[in-house]
Amino acid sequence: MVALRTKRTNNEADEPSSPVLRFGADKPLKLDAGTLLSPFQIAYKTYGTLNDARSNAILVCHALTGDQHVASTNPVTGKPGWWEVLIGPGKIIDTSRFFVICSNVIGGCLGSTGPASTNPATGKPYGLDLPIITIRDMVRAQLMLVDHFGIEKLFSVLGGSMGGMQVLQWASSYPERVFSALPIATGARHSSQNIAFHEVGRQAVMADPDWHGGKYFEQGKRPEKGLAVARMAAHITYLSEAALHRKFGRNLQDREALTFGFDADFQIESYLRHQGMTFVDRFDANSYLYMTRAMDYFDLAADHGGRLADAFAGTKTRFCLVSFTSDWLFPTEESRSVVHALNAAGASVSFVEIETDRGHDAFLLDEPELFAAINGFIASAARARGLST
């Protein structure tokens, strides 16, 4: 077990079990950090068939700890794809009709180049030698993947949270390549509070003696405790007080009374510990540092002289934004400010706020109102795009 865990997530980092696109020295990835990443690779999954006109492609962007396995069994966890409630044959995003692409982001740990990947210059994992990756870098890499498929214009780009940031970046950077955009539970920037939570997570990882300055693979170690604590803290931000209370209250875990010790007396403690422990089995600690940093650096308005509307000037893309009432990580106001900017840019925009107590994570759950909104938006966009039903 120990030997398996100290390996890089079953080597999914270098040789993923999903298709992978490799770019050599002739096609470097230009990074916002000011350097070139080369060679590099993108691991991806596709579902459905690209039509002859190449007009039915939907790009799904994953969140902080997501991956390319959006609608099929995850090879690391053995669990269903993270958005199988939404995507699949006959589902809202119907893969018998649309060609769905989902790629692991650059900086990730499931096959696209990230800190756990082997640095060709040293033969060892990159660790912190990988330049800082931004949301725009991730999108730039995705564009190269989309080009590889010969897709001139994506029918839709959708995603929640960090995935939603990528959607906004796509619409801003490549408006002519995006017919419709569906950013969910996201914002055009990371707030101070969000950066604060991420910093807590990063410090937890770095405080773990097994982190070894990021070179833990070389020591045959992994900073599991630190990463688990990071995940526990982050997980609280994905829920809401109301949902936590509804689900756990002050219920005790497998016991009749308080034990007057520091065991997990309460169900919520036991639940969080479980969340932390299962997370370290599937995620690389350095990758967690890079992902959180990418979100922190995201500020679309700042890239346009502080005026968010200018990020979308002249856009023809059809937008639909969705927020959730109990999401305090990306509160409705964050979506609303994007909507106002899109209004100012004269864009076609719909905006739905969904009443739920399930917090930020609601976007991944079975939320009928979310599905109704996505369904209505996709159906009308498909009509406008001339896609047959």
Add this chain to the structure above:
Amino acid sequence: MSVNHAQRVDLEVVADLIPPQSRVLDVGSGDGLLLELLQATKQVDGRGMELSQRGVNECVARGLSVIQGDADKDLKFYPDKGFDFVVLSQTLQATRNPKLVLDELLRIGKHAIVSFPNFGHWRVRLSLFVEGRMPVTKDLPYSWYDTPNIHFCTIRDFVNLCEELGATVEKATALDANGQKIGLSMPWWFWNFFGQQAVFLLKR
């Protein structure tokens, strides 16, 4: 939406004023009836703004491009003359600052279309005059204490406001209690007395 659905005869009058393929913003789009009508018959590029989140969610689920927003607060985010037509149907009387809202409509739209219930209608006058009570009619079914309609006006009041805002009345229509148009040749006082609803096409 602040007025009875079945009574929305004004929608067809509004739709008649809008040429095909126009860019239209419907402020107070409610359940999306007008936007659907305009998309089906005029192939407009239509957008909606609606106060009630439930109304918005239903519209989006039906494929309409609608956002949750408040006419009193959120019109300022739209650029000058971004739309060919901005429609405010049966909503003016429910806004907190009708003058500001109308001013914004004239800024955002090359044309503004405003429809509203006429508080100068004889039934309203009769109710106040004879019974001494605030009118409750088929069109205006609310009691004074629970009505969302906080700024009623008469057709004459509205014409005055248009003058004050420097708006030109391009076209005006009054509908009687049966939803029939009142003859164009009739003077303002006649409209103000017999018109139950009014639809104005404005520009500035």
